Amino acid sequence: MSDAVLQPREPIDLLVVSGSAADLELTLLSLAQCELGGRLAVARDGEAALELLLGAGGPRDDGRPAGLPRLVLLDLELPKLDGFEVLQQLKANPRTRMIPVVVFTSDADERDVVRCYQLGANSCVAKPVAFDAFRETVAELGRYWLRVSRPPFPAPGASPGRQG
């Protein structure tokens, strides 16, 4: 895995939006360790995330919008546009509305959590401080959303969910 931004036309499974390099590194490390596979994209700020998702091309052969992931892991603390803005725009757009968004952030307070759900977040998860717990949380999220949960559109031929 690298932190390179994937080509927009390439189908992806997971988009990680994180402004913190350290967080991103820990998250990607954790994902790598749980070996979920699949394609991963990364956005470092809110603007980039929206560009990637809304600026994606037309529908692909399998009917899934090109470049749209099966899951977005969204941090709230982002340069440029913050996580709330990103979430609001994603959920306001018919094209991206159905993409599951998991708000994965530092321990957000109640009001933030409520606000996220009001904006249409599919889940809110706090990042544990202890690394062991962090790693376990990331693994659980990946397992659940990419393997257990059914996506709103037909899975691509080589979907990670169909493996293992």
Next chain:
Amino acid sequence: MEPIPTLPVVPSLLVVVAAVLAGLVAAGFALVWRRERSRRLAAERQAAAAAHRLAGATAAMREAMSVYDAAGRPAWINPAFERFTGFTLEELAERPALDYVHAEERAALLARWPELQTAGAALEAEYRITTRWGEQRWAAGVWTARLDPQGRVDGCIGVETDVTARRRADETLQRDAALFQTIAEAQQAIGAAGLDSTAVMHAIAERSRALTAAAGASIEEVQGDWLVTRVASGVAAERVPLGASLSGLAVRTGALQRSDDAIDDRRVDRATYMPLAIRSLLVLPLPAEGRTTHVLKVVSLEARAFGEREERVLQLLAGLMGAALRHAAVFELRQQRLEERTRALQESEQRFKQLVDAAQEGIWVLDDRGVTTYVNHRMAELLGHPNGDILGRPLADFLDAASRAEVQRGLAERPAGPRRLDLRFRRKDGADLWTIVATSPILARDGAFVGTVGLVTDITERKRAEDQLRRSAERLRTLHDIDQAVLAARSPAEIARAALGRLKRLVPVQRCSITLFDFAHDQVQVVAGYTGGLPLAALPIPLSAFSSPEVLRRGVVRYVEDLASLEPRPPLYEQLLGEGVRSLLSVPLLVDGEAIGELNLGLGQPGAVEPEHRDIAVEVAAPLAIAIQHARLRDELRRRTAELERRIAERSAELQEAVLELEGFAHAIGHDLRAPLRHVHGFIQLLLAEHGRRLDEPARHYAERVRDAARDLGTMMDALLLLARVSRQDLLRRPTPLDAVVEEVLLQLQPEWEERQIDWQVDALPTVDCDPALARLAVEQLVSNAVKFTRPRSRACIRIAAARQEGLAGLLVQDNGIGFRMTYADKLFGTFQRLHPSEAFEGAGIGLALVRRIAERHGGRAWAEGEPDQGATVHLLLGPETGA
């Protein structure tokens, strides 16, 4: 006086009755007497003849015969003698001569006995004898000389006839005659008593007493349930009960009642008579018109004093008495009626006189031409003219123009019946006299109109009162108006303008103003005012413009009758004079006795302020002062409130800022600081996990220390975040059963003590009005602490019980753990305060701070008690206990 025809009849009737009675008595007596006398004479002759013829006697004779010898000794008696006297010859011989004759008559008889020595001599006498058995009888004795055959006197012969019966009859007759005589006299006396009932009664009582030889006599009258003595003779007046007296019995039965001995006679009111020693009573009802209203009563101190005779006497008198009383009563009644009628007539005359002369109404009589023929005293008084001035003049002369026209119209119409006119007269002194005149035509017998009489009622006072009332009502209305305006106004100036605007309607002011004193600044502030109809400028006037500022403080009403006459004039008065003010009234505005200002009324004429103006000004000043004071207070209050609000706003802003800062701080801890901490922990963990083997021992030790510190820091930040959340979060109170809360917490914390032996004692817990989530958090801390601090005990005891204090309820958690020194009791509840090394007891050191914060959020309390090594008890009170 009306004649009373029955009057003369009474005495004449009495006289006739008396005369007839007396005649009857006399005639009867004469008749009996004559018959008896002739009978007696015949018997005497017979006896004498027999004695003479049958000397030597026969036994069969009815007359008692006794023969005495010459020595005067009894020689022979016949059986009749023995039957008469009871003595035998022997017995007679043993006794002195004529011993059987009553001592009183015996001597006389014996004295005459020697007459019988002469032949042919005879002695006749009637005398009493006492029989052998002691009985007294009457004898008519004829004694003659006894001749022997030689014709010589040889003793005497007595022939005695029993005349007892005759003598008794005589006596009765004599007594009766005397009685009738007395009754007749009594009747005369009663008749003579005349028509005064008391005198009649007196006569009756006196006579009855005399006739019955009674100790006393009285006439009693029925009065309700009592018999009351009207007149009494020889006895005291008394009152006896109708229901329990002999008199009452007589009244009820209408029959004469007699008591022969009051001592053992139950019918007698003995309570009355015993003390008077009265033994015999005789009560006679005196009926009048079929009803007994009076009784005649005679009494005696002797028992059995009255007999049939007395009864008869009184009964004979009864009819007369009743009649006499009745007549007297009738007479008195008529007399009384007559007097009453006379009195009534006199009173009526008097009243009429008063009506005419002294009445408040004037009376005015006009003839058919409208000329005055009579006015009463009052009318003259009303007009102020003497009577003589009015007589002979037409009514119109005394009327004002409008009323004159009305009277002309009225007279022209010549009304047939009474009318009512409102007329205004002109008094002699020129004043108006308002009247209501009720007129009636005076008609002659043939119906011709001969004049008019008018009753003139003076209503001037009433008119004046009505006028006053109207003005007063107007004044009240205006005052009320002022009150309303004053109430509606908001500022002192508005109040003052409202009051003056309306006051001007009541008082003709040239200038008026309301001023407020400002002694602190040596000035008087004009709040509102008008001069010549234009508003005054609201300018301050220096105190120096007044003659004496001190007088303002005193709060008295001041009146200057004429400003022009005042020398020297203070500058203010000079100015007022210039504005056309001559008289000036100043009324203080008093609040709690302190003058806060003045109401000033300036009038254009000297001395123009009338008492009424003054009253009005005073009336207005009172509410005005209060209203202005209120307005000032209101202003002050508003100023204070605004100031307070401003300060609150400032303080709030500061607070808001502080809160925001705090929130920012909490946020920083929760989020901004968290991320780097996570990174430290994450990477040091990665370092240890992936490269630990390559590190030497000290390096690994340091890395581990960094990792532990990061972990602790995380824990503390979590705790702080929780504390912040508890402080900020809204309180959602509802009835919360602490039983359930504790049960839940125990279940949740169970893993923490699974390996240990703990004796749990959970008592019944109250249901408390509190936030269930916070309550649970608090309980969690308490239970967790108890579990934690009993860890050194091989056998831990933890008790959870109800706590109630000062209307609040909650629970307490008691353990037998390591306890604490009470000196540190408060420190326990501080944030991150520990009493033990963190190595010994893990945790952020924030549990009790959290508990206290939760208690405080609820308005409750949390505190701890304990001793080192003796365990600890933590109390938590959250809110009022609820029924559920």
